[in-house]
Amino acid sequence: MPLHDFIDDLSPAIDTMETKNVLTFLTDDCVLQPGNQDSVRGTEAVAEVFDSLYASIHSIKHTIDDKFAVDDTAVYRGRVSYRRMDDSDLTVPFCDVFKVRDGKIAEYFIYIDWHELFSVKL
Structure with a gap:
């Protein structure tokens, strides 16, 4: 199965x-290397990262603008839209790099600027 077919569902x-x-x-x-945060290893640590993100937003929606794969590496570029807890919306660009091993993602690098997402609005 091509990497795109697998990762398209992520x-x-x-x-x-x-x-x-x-x-x-x-x-x-x-x-998992989430933005400028420290990398984590293992499903328990990755789950904590996603649980923390989900607890801090109302919703999330990805739009993929471009993607390519070579051997065991895939790159996705797009925009992600968030509904923040104050009900404001924010859309920012992102680029994800994936290394796949045995049909699953073994390395997941998220390149994104989350500064505005988590900044306090006055």
Whole structure:
């Protein structure tokens, strides 16, 4: 199965805001590098990252603008829209890089500026 076919279903899984849906795509020892935060390893640590994100927003929606894959690596570029807890909306660009092993994501790098998402609005 081409990497695109597999990873194309990841963004909709993330958008459900159900961590268990995301974890089905990952190896047990997956390394996640979320933005400028420290990287984490393993499904328990990855689950904590997604649980924390989901607890801080009302909703999330990804739009993929471009993607390519070479060997075991895929790159997705797009926009992600958030509904924040104050009911304001924010859309920011992102780029995700995935390394796949045995049909699952073993390394997941999220390149995004979350500064505005988590900044306090006055």
